Amino acid sequence: MTTFSLTHRFRPSRREARPAARRLRPWYQNRSLVAGLVIVCIMVLLAVLAPVLAPYNPIKQNLNEALQGPSGAHWLGTDKLGRDVLSRLLYGARVDLRIGFLAVIIPFVVGTILGAIAGYFGGWLDIIIMRIVDVFYAFPLFLLVIALVFVLGPGESSIYLAIALVSWVSYCKIVRGEVIVARQQEYVQAARLGGLNNARVLGRHIGPNVISQAITYAMSDIVMDIMVIVTLGYLGLGITPPTAEWGSMIADAQEFITTLWWMAVVPGVAVVITGLGLSLIGDGLTDLLSPERRK
Amino acid sequence: MNRKLVSMVTVGALAVSGAALSGCASSSTKSGGASKSAGAPVHGGNLTIARAQDAKSMNNILTFDNSSIFIFEQIMEPLFTVTADGKATKPLLATGYKVSADKKTYTINLRKGVKFSTGKEMTSADVKFSIDQDTKHASTGWGFINSAIQQVQAAGKYTVVIKLKHAWAPLIADLALFSNAIVPNNYDGKTMAEFYQAPVGTGPFKWGQWKRGEYLKLVANTGYWQKGKPYLDSVTWNVVPDSNTRKLQVQGGQADIDEYPDWSTFKSLGTGSNVIAKTFPSTELDYLAFNEKKKPFQDVHVRRAISAMIDRSAINKAVLFGNGTPANSLLMPGVPFYQKSTPGIMKNDALAKKELAASSVPKGFSTTLLIPSGDASKLSTAQIIQNDLQQYNIKVTIKQLDPTANHNAQQNMQYDMGLSAWTMDIPDPDEWTSFAIDPDGGAKSAYTNYRSAEAIKLNRQAQQSVDHSTRAELYNQLQDVVAHDAPFAFLYYAPYAYGVSDKVQNFNVTPLGNYPLTDVWKSK
Numbered sequence: 001m002t003t004f005s006l007t008h009r010f011r012p013s014r015r016e017a018r019p020a021a022r023r024l025r026p027w028y029q030n031r032s033l034v035a036g037l038v039i040v041c042i043m044v045l046l047a048v049l050a051p052v053l054a055p056y057n058p059i060k061q062n063l064n065e066a067l068q069g070p071s072g073a074h075w076l077g078t079d080k081l082g083r084d085v086l087s088r089l090l091y092g093a094r095v096d097l098r099i100g101f102l103a104v105i106i107p108f109v110v111g112t113i114l115g116a117i118a119g120y121f122g123g124w125l126d127i128i129i130m131r132i133v134d135v136f137y138a139f140p141l142f143l144l145v146i147a148l149v150f151v152l153g154p155g156e157s158s159i160y161l162a163i164a165l166v167s168w169v170s171y172c173k174i175v176r177g178e179v180i181v182a183r184q185q186e187y188v189q190a191a192r193l194g195g196l197n198n199a200r201v202l203g204r205h206i207g208p209n210v211i212s213q214a215i216t217y218a219m220s221d222i223v224m225d226i227m228v229i230v231t232l233g234y235l236g237l238g239i240t241p242p243t244a245e246w247g248s249m250i251a252d253a254q255e256f257i258t259t260l261w262w263m264a265v266v267p268g269v270a271v272v273i274t275g276l277g278l279s280l281i282g283d284g285l286t287d288l289l290s291p292e293r294r295k
Numbered sequence: 296m297n298r299k300l301v302s303m304v305t306v307g308a309l310a311v312s313g314a315a316l317s318g319c320a321s322s323s324t325k326s327g328g329a330s331k332s333a334g335a336p337v338h339g340g341n342l343t344i345a346r347a348q349d350a351k352s353m354n355n356i357l358t359f360d361n362s363s364i365f366i367f368e369q370i371m372e373p374l375f376t377v378t379a380d381g382k383a384t385k386p387l388l389a390t391g392y393k394v395s396a397d398k399k400t401y402t403i404n405l406r407k408g409v410k411f412s413t414g415k416e417m418t419s420a421d422v423k424f425s426i427d428q429d430t431k432h433a434s435t436g437w438g439f440i441n442s443a444i445q446q447v448q449a450a451g452k453y454t455v456v457i458k459l460k461h462a463w464a465p466l467i468a469d470l471a472l473f474s475n476a477i478v479p480n481n482y483d484g485k486t487m488a489e490f491y492q493a494p495v496g497t498g499p500f501k502w503g504q505w506k507r508g509e510y511l512k513l514v515a516n517t518g519y520w521q522k523g524k525p526y527l528d529s530v531t532w533n534v535v536p537d538s539n540t541r542k543l544q545v546q547g548g549q550a551d552i553d554e555y556p557d558w559s560t561f562k563s564l565g566t567g568s569n570v571i572a573k574t575f576p577s578t579e580l581d582y583l584a585f586n587e588k589k590k591p592f593q594d595v596h597v598r599r600a601i602s603a604m605i606d607r608s609a610i611n612k613a614v615l616f617g618n619g620t621p622a623n624s625l626l627m628p629g630v631p632f633y634q635k636s637t638p639g640i641m642k643n644d645a646l647a648k649k650e651l652a653a654s655s656v657p658k659g660f661s662t663t664l665l666i667p668s669g670d671a672s673k674l675s676t677a678q679i680i681q682n683d684l685q686q687y688n689i690k691v692t693i694k695q696l697d698p699t700a701n702h703n704a705q706q707n708m709q710y711d712m713g714l715s716a717w718t719m720d721i722p723d724p725d726e727w728t729s730f731a732i733d734p735d736g737g738a739k740s741a742y743t744n745y746r747s748a749e750a751i752k753l754n755r756q757a758q759q760s761v762d763h764s765t766r767a768e769l770y771n772q773l774q775d776v777v778a779h780d781a782p783f784a785f786l787y788y789a790p791y792a793y794g795v796s797d798k799v800q801n802f803n804v805t806p807l808g809n810y811p812l813t814d815v816w817k818s819k
Contacts, residue, residue, distance in 0.1 A: 061682050063609045080559070080675055081613055154695060236668030236695040242678050255559040255671055258539050 033284020039277030043270075047093035054087035059242040067260060076266055079252055088244035089266060095245045097274070099159060100226040104218050106164040111171025112214050118172065119179030120202055129172065136169040145228050149237050156239060159232065163225055170221065171214050178210035212289035219282030223275045230271055246271055340817040341529045342799065345541040345550035349508055349534045354491040356429045356474045357436040361718075361808060364473055366532060368809050369513055370412075371476035371496030374403060374422065374455075375467055377722050381578065381806030382631050384471045384722055388417065388497060398462040398761050403470075405453040409520045411479055412501035419449035424480040426457075426470075428487075437474030440726070464761050468723035473809075499525035499813045508534060519813075526816035545570050545794045551817065552802065553794030558616045558672065564794045571797055574790040575804040578629040578719035580622055583664075583680065583784040587744040588708050595780055596654035601712075602640035602784040603647035604683045611787050613679060614672045618792070622785035625731060625777045629806030630724050632770035639778045639785050642683075651687055659688025665710040666693060667701040673714050676786065705742045715741070716789075718808050724770055728754050732777060745782030 027033060046053065055075075062082035070077045076085035118129040136144070145162045152158035182188055183206070191205045232238035233247025241248065246267040253263035350363040355371055358364065374389040386392075392403040409417040430441040443463035448456040459466065469475065477497060482490035493502040499519050503512035514529045533550065535541045538557045544550040546568045556564055556572070565572030583605070585592040592598060607621035623639035626632060640646065651657060664680065666673040674695070681691040691712075696704060704710050717727055731741040732750045740746065750773055757769040777783075791804050801814045 061679065063613050063679075066613055081678060150697070150700075236674070240695075241674060241693050242681065252671065252674075255538060255557045258542065259560060259563055 027284075027288055030284045030287055032280045033288060036277050036280025036282075036284055039273060040281060043093060043274050043277060044097060046090055047097050050087075050090040050094050054084075054090045056084035056087040058083060058087040058091040058244040060084075067256070069260070070262070077260065077263065079249075079263060080256075083242075083244075085249075085263060085266065088249055089246075089270060091244040092246045092249060092267060093270065093274075095156075095239055095243060096226050096229055096247075096271075099156060099229050100222045100274075103160055103163040103225045103229075104167075104221050106160070107166075107168035107221070108171055108214060108218050110164070111168035112175045112211065114168070115172035115175030115214075116179050116202055116206065116210070119176035120183060120198070120206065122180075126176075130176070133169045133172050136166060137173075141166055141224070142228065142231060146232065146235070146237065149232055154232075154237050154240055159229060159238065163228060167221060167224070170217060174213050174217055175210055178213050179206055182206045182209055212285075216282050216285045216289060219278050219285060223278045226271065226274060334818060336526050336800070336814075336816040337818060338526050338816070339528050340526075341531055342527050342552070342812065342815065342817060343550045344530065344532045344552045344554050345535040345544050346532055346554040347534075347536055347538070347541070350505075350511055350532070352491065353494045354436075354487070355476050355478075355494075356432050356438065359437075362532075365809055366511060366513070367494060367496075368473050368476070368498070369500040369530065369812055370494050370498045370502065371473070371478055372498045373471050373473065373476045374405070375471040376811075377471055377805050377807055377809075379803065379805060381576075381629050381719075381722055384467050387471075388422075388477055392467065394761075399459045401457040401459070401466060402450070403455045403457065405455065406520065407453055409497050410518050411495050411497055412516045412518065413479070413483065413495055414518065415479060415483075417477060417497055418452050418480075419455045420480045421477050422455045423447045423449045425477045426475055428478075429474045437472065440469045440472055440474065440721070462759050462761055464758060464766060465721065465723040465725045468721040468725075472721050499811075500530060503529060510534065521813060524813050526814070527812065530812055542794065545796060548796070551796045551799050556792050556794045558614065558618060558792065561616065561618070561792050561794075569797045571795050573793045573795050573802075574618055575793070576629050576806050577789060577791045577804075577808065578627040578806045579716055579789045579791070579808075580625075580627050580718075581676070581714070581716040581786045581789060582622070583786060584705070584713045584715050584741060584743050585782060585784075586708055586710055586712070586742070587746075587782070589711050591654065591656045591660060592711070594655045596650045597656060598781040598784070599640060599779075600647050600650035600654060600687070601684065601689070602781045603643040603650060604687055604689075605680055605784055605786065606642045606683055607786055608642075609683075610676050610679050614675050615787065615789055619787040619789045622788050623778070624774045624785065625728065625783070626724050626770070626774055627719065627788055627806075630719055630727070631722060632724050632767050634771045634774045637771075637774040637778050640781060647687060659690070661690040661692070662711040663692045663694045665701060665704060665713040666695055667698040668695040669698070676714060708739065708742060708744065713742075714786075717741075720807055722807065725754075725758055728770075728773060729758070732773070732782070740782060743782045745780065747776060747780055747782075750776045750780070 060083060062078070064082065065078050066080055066082040068074055068078045074084050074086065076089065079085055079088070114129050118126040144166045148162035148165060149158050152161060188201060188205060191201045229238055229245070230247035230250070233245045234251045236251065238247055239245040249267040250264050253260070257264055346362060348362045350366050351360050352358045352363055353367045355367050372387055374387060375384045376387040378385050388406050388409055390404045390406050392401050394401055405417070405419060405422065411417060426441065426444070426447045429436070430438045430444060432438045433442065443459050443461060443466065444457060445460045446458045448458070450456045457466070478490070479495055483495065495501070497520065499516055499521070500513035501516045503514045505511045510531050510533045512529055512531045515525050515527060519525065535544060538555070538560065541550065541553045542556060542560055542564055545553040553564070561572050564570055585598050587593045611617060611619045611621060621641060623641070624634060624637035626634070664677050666677050677693045681693060684691050705713050705715070719727055730738050732745060732747065733754055734740045734744060734746045753769050753773040753776065757766050757773065760766055760769065791808060793804065795802050798818050800816050800818060802810065804810045
């Protein structure tokens with residue numbers, strides 16, 4: 001008991017030694033975060049307002065106007081079937097962003113819960129969960145998702161399922177590591193000694209302190225999910241045609257890359273900008289949520 | 296031949312014959328294409344062909360894919376071959392044949408002095424062995440084509456007698472198929488597998504080197520029986536999967552021929568460069584197959600209605616960039632007995648409405664359309680069909696499977712509608728008609744389960760009647776029956792597209808898809 005209280009007494013003084021780290025700037029002064037939020041908000045707005053903004057029906061074919069260059073009527077030209085590229089780009093954002101954002105929810109929740117259980121209880125529970133994680137980790141993410149979507153059949157629901165089955169492992173690993181560290185800390189020890197049950201300790205005391213890492217990771221995970229959807233669309237395994245989607249737009253445009261290059265470049269740039277925005281948010285959140293990790 | 300006695304003098308004369316040659320068998324987007332086809336044939340040089348896929352196997356009796364066939368045809372030759380227009384046969388390793396009065400015995404005379412690239416002379420023993428080998432592998436390979444053959448006899452050193460089970464009109468066309476090409480008796484003592492590692496034949500080229508996934512090289516057979524040929528020293532097929540790269544390679548001179556240009560860039564291939572974008576008449580029919588094991592496609596009205604909904608000229612415009620022709624018949628224009636007046640269903644709003652109203656699903660229905668993934672042309676075709684059918688309240692979901700899974704799904708009849716194509720391998724319609732309309736032939740009528748007693752009867756009669764005009768009449772009737780029953784919606788006839796450097800002379804593709812390189816040469 002003596003040792004315990006000694007450590008206890010020393011802790012606060014160590015924290016006071018780094019006062020600068022505790023002095024948080026307000027979130028709006030965090031440049032990465034603001035830049036990222038602006039980019040992502042614009043993208044989301046464009047997607048949400050696509051039905052208002054898009055000049056044409058994205059799946060309406062007009063073969064007499066196929067493969068036109070940019071013009072007043074079609075700002076980004078038309079594709080092989082005479083569909084307006086700008087309209088398809090806007091509607092494509094709806095599909096890619098929707099799936100990207102929604103697809104992280106299940107892995108986030110499942111991975112976090114399993115990671116917390118593994119880290120908190122340890123023992124055979126930890127061993128079982130982490131060996132399962134290792135199995136999933138042994139395969140490249142894309143390979144596994146493509147294989148799963150192939151088995152499940154193309155379509156939005158199989159994409160959600162495939163991503164959920166594969167990407168929870170990252171959250172699990174991250175949260176487990178954080179929980180193992182937190183478990184040793186005094187406030188947890190205190191809570192447990194105070195007679196709180198495990199669920200309450202995990203949920204109310206450890207949870208809020210470890211979740212920030214998972215949230216930060218979720219930002220880059222959305223980027224990853226969008227990459228997955230675009231890749232699947234490109235390979236013809238994603239959203240079923242004629243629905244507009246950035247990956248299938250790139251695939252459609254590939255044969256014209258030497259003649260009508262912008263048809264492939266425009267959806268490609270949209271993917272890059274979205275990815276950049278989300279990465280900036282992730283970067284900003286790292287600063288905001290875990291200042292003690294900042295050098 | 297004096298190699299230096301070339302160009303200048305004979306420019307005029309050969310430019311004319313060159314133009315005539317390319318004019319008869321092909322059309323090019325560059326009218327001045329013949330201007331550089333200068334001089335007498337020159338020996339030497341390596342021909343580089345950039346292609347999308349590597350060959351799979353050199354086994355001519357078991358291999359079905361074109362990227363292999365086009366290569367081993369340069370090594371191993373059959374007794375007969377196809378004329379340039381693809382509609383008839385002419386002797387190659389044979390010199391001629393006689394048919395008995397009962398049409399059941401063919402006596403074939405072999406060409407004397409033909410040697411394999413090993414130096415050994417070809418005799419009737421080699422012919423008997425080769426044809427027997429093919430027949431023996433009927434269940435796994437092309438041997439079904441020899442189903443009417445009862446026996447092959449080596450009657451003399453240069454005479455072969457073929458006895459048939461019954462009269463069989465397509466025999467000579469069958470013997471012109473690459474699977475009946477002549478290889479050395481008993482594979483020169485090797486096993487089948489060993490032999491096809493480095494196959495030996497009598498052809499203009501012999502085995503060189505194969506680095507799988509990268510290139511396959513053949514070198515000239517200097518002892519070729521057609522004296523002075525081939526002109527080329529060697530031919531290399533390079534695997535270049537990306538169509539844009541192939542285009543740039545042939546434009547930049549790294550490759551002489553682009554074997555498979557995309558239609559989308561086909562026109563631009565020949566503009567402002569030394570490449571000629573060539574099309575050759577083909578025997579390719581692209582069609583929409585209806586699986587009659589699935590409802591409601593067993594209903595002839597549904598099939599006829601859908602056939603009448605599809606805008607074929609739109610598909611031709613969007614997918615083939617106007618290079619194809621809307622298809623009206625089961626047979627293709629490049630096939631003997633093609634009937635131009637066959638009443639194949641074209642887009643016809645009134646007919647579509649009438650047939651749909653008379654069908655089991657007058658208010659429309661939901662179904663799926665199966666296509667292989669990664670095929671831009673089929674995806675565009677599918678989306679146009681989806682759009683066309685939607686206007687009649689038929690909701691189509693496009694289902695993409697990777698090419699192997701797509702193939703399996705079709706073979707196992709696990710699809711509703713599917714996009715497919717057929718190209719002929721022999722200059723006789725029987726190969727395709729038997730596959731497409733005879734459900735007992737093993738392919739379940741090209742995987743549609745279409746069964747029409749009348750069509751089957753007409754096809755079997757046409758197989759066994761040797762008289763040309765009788766066969767023509769039977770095939771005309773057959774085409775009419777199939778056009779009415781619409782087991783397939785015929786979509787379009789597509790020509791073969793090639794990007795060819797203007798240095799390459801005499802390069803021609805037959806309607807069956809093969810390109811003999813015996814007469815091809817490269818100007819300097």
